Amino acid sequence: MEHYNMNLTLKVWRQQNAQVQGSFETYQVKDISSEMSFLEMFDVLNEQLIHEGKEPITFDHDCREGICGACSMHINGKAHGPWSGTTTCQLHMRAFKDGDTIVVEPWRAGAFPVIKDLMVDRTAFDRIIQAGGYISVNTGNAQDANNLPIAKDKADESFAAATCIGCGACVASCKNSSAMLFLSAKVAHLALLPQGEAERKTRVVNMVDQMDKEGFGSCTNTGACEAECPKEISIMNIRRLNSEYIKAGLSGSVAK
């Protein structure tokens, strides 16, 4: 891939806190390398702002290697920008060309209020996990690895669901601000394993109940979540979630 430098116009959402209204600010950045990551480009912009005596842009980031799910940015109308199966930190500037204008917004959902600028509050996801995304285990010595045989296809499917990093792109891209892809990944991950069996029914009803309480919308199967998920979590997990939920409901499990 040939290296090049570019000058860009950035329109970035600035908002002091959740209480006040925000607005877009326009910035120019020069000589951005095509080999930078998108977040490195933001670092350059922030240094520039600090030099100018302005307040740097607040944005969430942690691992910068596509595994923590922190780097929530809605870039030119797409969660995590134009590349599919990619987080913002893994998006590279070669996705853009000289002279481009890039619009960067925070995740938009009532359940994800803006904390500051591009950083949103995603603790609703933590509370959904607390409602049931765990298993009960007997503590003590580590068990023998083959104590619980698990069929390879189940293990694979469970593992694929477990790769969800809780980034919230599914909510951000869904017209209903639905968290069903996230929730379905968590439910499917545990429902497929014997370890998840004990709380199988209460887990799904409690997590769905918490999701509704947090103010996420309901799923109408548009598929936007799957298209935008950086971990390419399949909406077949939502199919499984629905089936788990209906079975739990039919067997009389109610949310507590």
Added chain:
Amino acid sequence: MGLTGLFLIVFLVVHCYANAQIFLEWLDYGRGYKAYGEIAHFLGSNPIIRIAEVGLFAFIILHIVQGLMLTAQNKAKRPIGYNVAPGNSSSKWYTRSMGLLGTLILMFLVLHLAHFWAPNRYQQLTQGHEKDLYLIMEETFQQWWVVIIYVAGCISLAWHLVHGFWSAFQTLGLSTPKYKGLINCIGVGFAIIVPAIFALMPISYKLGWLPPAAEVAQFVKTMAH
């Protein structure tokens, strides 16, 4: 939504099968008129079907109320929208437009019931016998604007079903990886074929592809004697 939607799909099958009898005219003169008259009379007078009709209306209303509420509630979950919206880049337009397509179908439905269902039931109640629906269709579909609205209604229904058919199975947890492809195939096929058959009815009457009601009724009557 899924359950009520699937029920409405079953209704569409029955409705389409019954009405499509008129096309038997293209095989034998008088045959379509006769077959359609018989099935319309059966559906219009059978007490079990009368009871099922109450259920059908309940399901239609439930589906509409749920659908409109769902659309409004989901919209309210994003108080501040995007400056640059994802548009068609991550989902198909019709999957995001179920509320709009449903509303268009509803508008069509009101007109449609006023054309056939209401006058027929009224006469049944007041005079004890049904109308000649073949004749009523012929009269109704003389006007171009009616034909256009019916065709537009069928197009809305087609798009609603392209998404709705598969979506109902997904909502009910039945669209497993093994069957997803099959369900989608049947869904798209259904969404094209059924509305197309419906749309062909007003078009055929308007363009004179079906024999005039008065003549064919006379013919069937003489044959019976």
